[in-house]
Amino acid sequence: xxxxxxxxxxxxxxxxxxxxxxxxxxxxxxxxISESCLRNWLRRADVDDGHRPGTTSxxxxxxxxxxxxxxxVEQENEVLRRAAAYLSQANLPKMMYPLVxxxxxxxxxxxxxxxxxxxxxxxxxxxxxxxxxxxDLAEAYLADxxxxxxxxxxxxxxxxLADEARAAGQQGCDRRVWRICNRQGWWSSFGRRGRRGKGGxxxxxxxxxxxxxxxxxxxxxxLWLTDITEHPTGKGKLYLCAVKDVFSGRIVGYSISDRMxxxxxxxxxxxxxxxxxGSSVVxxxxxxxxxxxxxxxxxxxxxxxRHDLVGSMGQVGAAGDNAAMESFFALLQNNxxxxxxxxxxxxxxxxxxxxxxRTYHRRRRQVRLGRLTPIEYEAMMIKPxxxxx
Numbered sequence: 001x002x003x004x005x006x007x008x009x010x011x012x013x014x015x016x017x018x019x020x021x022x023x024x025x026x027x028x029x030x031x032x033i034s035e036s037c038l039r040n041w042l043r044r045a046d047v048d049d050g051h052r053p054g055t056t057s058x059x060x061x062x063x064x065x066x067x068x069x070x071x072x073v074e075q076e077n078e079v080l081r082r083a084a085a086y087l088s089q090a091n092l093p094k095m096m097y098p099l100v101x102x103x104x105x106x107x108x109x110x111x112x113x114x115x116x117x118x119x120x121x122x123x124x125x126x127x128x129x130x131x132x133x134x135x136d137l138a139e140a141y142l143a144d145x146x147x148x149x150x151x152x153x154x155x156x157x158x159x160x161l162a163d164e165a166r167a168a169g170q171q172g173c174d175r176r177v178w179r180i181c182n183r184q185g186w187w188s189s190f191g192r193r194g195r196r197g198k199g200g201x202x203x204x205x206x207x208x209x210x211x212x213x214x215x216x217x218x219x220x221x222x223l224w225l226t227d228i229t230e231h232p233t234g235k236g237k238l239y240l241c242a243v244k245d246v247f248s249g250r251i252v253g254y255s256i257s258d259r260m261x262x263x264x265x266x267x268x269x270x271x272x273x274x275x276x277x278g279s280s281v282v283x284x285x286x287x288x289x290x291x292x293x294x295x296x297x298x299x300x301x302x303x304x305x306r307h308d309l310v311g312s313m314g315q316v317g318a319a320g321d322n323a324a325m326e327s328f329f330a331l332l333q334n335n336x337x338x339x340x341x342x343x344x345x346x347x348x349x350x351x352x353x354x355x356x357x358r359t360y361h362r363r364r365r366q367v368r369l370g371r372l373t374p375i376e377y378e379a380m381m382i383k384p385x386x387x388x389x
Contacts, residue, residue: 005033006271008255012353013038014045019350030358032375075108079116097127143180145170150186151305157188207311211288215324217247220382221276224252224287224309225325226268228260228294229332233342240332240352241268241294243287244325245276248381249366250374251328251356252276256349262297265289269300273307283308290314290322331360 017027017038028038046052055063086099100113114121126137142165149156149164156164162177172180181187217223223246230239239260243253253272257264269287276282287309289295295313304311314321336355342348361375369377 004274006267006274008267009271009275010041011045012349014041015346015350016354017042018045030354030362032357032361072112075112076116079103079108079113083117097124100124101128139172139176139180142170142172142176143184146177146180146186147184150181158186161186207313209288209314209321210286210310210312211314211321213320213323215246217245220245220247220378221282221285222247224272224285225322226265226287226289226295227322227325227329228264228292229329230260231333231337231342231348233345233348235344238342238345238348239264241265242325242328242356243268243272244328246324248369248374248377249328250361250378254353254356256352258345260294262294262299265292265294265297265300266303269303269307269309273309279307284310286310286312288312288314288322291316332356335359 013027013031013033016031017024022030024038024042025035028035031038043052043054044057047054048056048058082103083096083099086096096117096119100110100117100119103113104110110121110124113119114124122141126134129137145165145168146161148168149161158178158181159174161181162172162174165172165177211223215223215225225244225246226241228239228241230237232238236258239257241255241264242251244250245252252275253268253270255264255267255271257267273279273282287304289312291313294300295311301311303309332352332355336351337348339351342351362373365371365373366377372380
């Protein structure tokens with residue numbers, strides 16, 4: 001079963017189809033989807049916008065939420081019923097932990113049972129594994145909180161990790177946190193941060209430069225490039241973050257927004273992973289960028305780890321370190337952005353996605369690809385590799 005397309009991509013395709021510049025069959029072909037899929041998207045969009053009767057996406061989400069709440073109420077009622085029957089037996093000790101374990105075996109989550117019976121979950125789990133002392137168990141919980149904080153923010157030192165652990169409910173003095181971090185080797189990966197602002201030093205790189213200006217790849221999903229560009233409109237600036245596969249030059253993912261935040265880069269990577277087949281397909285792929293704050297943010301680094309992508313960064317002020325991505329933005333600048341003045345962000349957005357999906361991917365032939373388009377090149381090169389494998 002094919003993976004669903006990102007919602008942002010679906011919205012863009014629907015917007016292009018609604019303009020009526022081309023038949024639905026041509027729009028579907030330009031964007032690489034079937035005509036029936038495009039009609040389903042249009043029908044769903046009409047329902048969501050109130051132009052057609054039916055259950056909207058919001059109503060469907062509310063129905064799912066109501067079903068979840070109903071299932072939760074049923075579980076809570078079952079807990080109360082079983083607890084009343086359990087406590088009514090005089091020959092059993094008045095200890096609720098055996099009942100929690102019994103309900104967990106019947107499929108009722110421990111969190112639900114403990115909340116209904118007003119029990120703490122941590123003492124319950126300590127009761128399940130009694131050989132562990134209370135001191136060791138408390139330190140293990142503290143170490144888990146420290147590890148989670150270190151994994152999310154590897155630049156944090158032990159004092160900041162201690163603050164994060166306390167915020168998560170795990171108490172421990174700085175000396176105790178230092179001892180745990182020293183034993184496990186959880187130290188700051190970036191060191192002391194330099195002063196930022198006008199005239200300040202640039203931020204430290206989150207990754208080493210693994211590309212070294214060698215923009216070649218022997219197979220798809222081996223090397224991706226990403227960057228952000230902006231362009232003014234009559235309603236304000238529009239920002240585009242694109243992800244390019246060096247193998248064929250195809251833009252495998254992109255995100256467009258009116259604000260240049262870390263979420264813009266995160267959404268572009270998530271779009272690329274979804275359109276390339278998921279994390280299992282792209283795992284190990286190197287994604288190269290500059291040292292922009294969006295690409296050094298915690299959210300972006302977390303997204304790379306979630307999909308097992310390998311980060312890479314060029315030097316500060318060296319445009320050649322990401323020249324292959326800059327060349328794509330130069331083409332976009334000449335063919336779309338500088339073509340005329342854009343009144344609204346929506347107008348420019350439609351022009352960008354139309355040029356990428358219709359012209360750049362399917363009509364613009366590249367010399368380095370043997371006068372083939374990126375779509376044609378991948379269709380010719382990937383199939384023989386799959387057969388050889």
